[in-house]
Amino acid sequence: MSETTPQPPSSPRFAWSLATRPVWQVGVLATLAGAVVTEGFTLVARGAGVPMKAAGFGEKEATEIAVGGIARSVVLWSIGGILLAVALARWAKRPTRTFVVAAVAFTVLSLTAPAAATQTTVSTQVILAASHVVAAAVIIPILARRLSCT
Secondary structure, three states, X not given: OOOOOOOOOOOHXXXXXXXXXXXXXXXXXXXXXXXXXXXHHHHHHHHOOOOOEEOOOOOOXXXXXXXXXXXXXXXXXXXXXXXXXXXXXXXXXXXXXXXXXXXXXXXXXXXXXXXXXXXXXXXXXXXXXXXXXXXXXXXXXXXXXXXXXO
């Protein structure tokens, strides 16, 4: 009886399976991975004592960011990125480059939200901004790799 050894995610077999899946499926998988990693990042920050209370635009008082709230936000905001990737895969001449440039630009633009969060401690603002970068660092490369196979 022969045993098969599980292959790590960086294996050629894993890459091939991503290359054969539809762009939207890879986007959903990347988003779920990004949401889990980003939520984990903020949970570590909470454990280190960073107060996860923020006030949105126009709010006068900061409220607690619920556990799972960061993951939910990653999923919601990633829907636009998935739609962009699907459209670029279909109609763009250079979908990978266009996607990466647009996704990085949107990520940089998204950093204005934590910076503008009123009634929010600087440590929380830094963690929220870093969480945008963490989510992008997980999601963008996975989708870009899939787009390079089109």
